[in-house]
Amino acid sequence: MKSIIARVTTVGLVCRVIYKLTCNCAQNAPCIQLDRKKCICPIGRAGSTCDAIYDPCTLSSCQNNGTCMPVDDRSLKYVCVCSERYYGDICQYKNAHVTILSNNSTTIAIAAIVHFLNIHPRTGFMIHENSYLYKKFKLTSDNSLELILEKQMYLSNFIYIQMFRTSDRYYGIYYLVALLKQNQIKSIKPRLIQENRCPHVNELIKNQSVRDLSQLKRVKYYYDICVMNKQLRCFHDEIYQCFCDKRSQLDCLIFDHSVNNCPAKLNYCQNNALCKQTNRQGQWDFICICEKCYSRTLCQFTALQYSVSLEALIGS
Incomplete structure (x- = not known):
């Protein structure tokens, strides 16, 4: 159904009528005057008077239950709005995800930050790729924590949970949730266990004089920590996150502890x-x-x- 739209154009101090603009546009299609009269078609309509019904979503290729949204046909025909687990122009890629399980105990913290990191190929630094903040964190045997990494097909090589229970522990408590030695892993279900806690190095060095040393001088004692603590997987200091393998060998990588501090x-x-x-x-x-x-x-x-x-x- 067409609507004849008349627009009164006025000018001058007393707004004297100059002319009337009449358009023969379809219903709900406004008319404007530029160099010529033009109908502005709403979504789903096309043509000079917006009479033609146009639905680009009838030919959409959105995958994985993506929702098609028609847009201006002079640019994109449509966009796909993806569900939480997928991304891409037509929702063709699946987001990587992690489901962290409890170890039959209850873990409570004022806040928890989940870090996803990879190693910089040239510097050897640990690079933060994603981080998630959880307030009033609670993980029990009856629930789990699922994280979906938006627009990321594969998981990072390192996944930590950093928990804060009091303000007097600047570094909080780190847990190594996953250390993935293979690339292109899309999903895992690790458990949060006490054996994967990464204590501050001062908890492991018993000698007070060694603890009082500067970080640069203290680091040479880190090899002994792995030898003397056979079950230890990881620990940290002010600069490094360190790892002990099954042969008690040490490897330390630079880690930015301040990345989630408020400016x-x-x-x-x-x-x-x-x-x-x-x-x-x-x-x-x-x-x-x-x-x-x-x-x-x-x-x-x-x-x-x-x-x-x-x-x-x-x-x-």
Whole structure:
């Protein structure tokens, strides 16, 4: 059904009528005047007067339950909106994913960050490819943590979980979830077990004088750590993530522990709280890990101001 649209064009201080613009456009198709009259067709219509019904999705090739969305036929005919597990122009690729299982115990943390890393081929540094922030993290025998890596076909070689239970542990607690020696692995189901915890090196060095050494001088003692701790898989210091293999051989890679620290201009946490953040695909999120006696989202609330001394209770 066509609609005859008349647009009144006026000019001047008193808005005197100059002429009327009449268009013979299909219903819901607005008319504009440029060098000539033109009908602006809505999605699903085509032609000079938008009379022709045009649905590019009838010929769409979206795969894996992708949803076709028609767009302006002068550029793209349509786009495929993919389900969570797929990506690509026609949803032809499957995202890599990890399902982390509990080891029949309950793990609770104020926050947890899952790191996905690979090794830089020339420098040997560990490069962060993805990180996911979870608030009020809880993993039990009844649930699991599934992570879908958007627009990534294969898993990274290294996967860590970094947990924060208190603000006084700057590095939190690292667990090595997976160390994949083969490339092109698309999915795994590892378990979060205590044997894969990566302690700070100061937990492993008993000699106080060695612990007090600078990192550069202390690192030469790291070989002994693997020899003396046969079951140890990994540990870390201020610069490295280190690994002990089955033959007690050591390998250390540079790891950026500050990659998830909030920058100063975006640190809204108060009262010396530890601020951790992620920024994935333009979506920024953060959490404040409060010191003792502080609470709320920004650690702005303290119970100290409401404390009552023993002398006040019994009378002085």
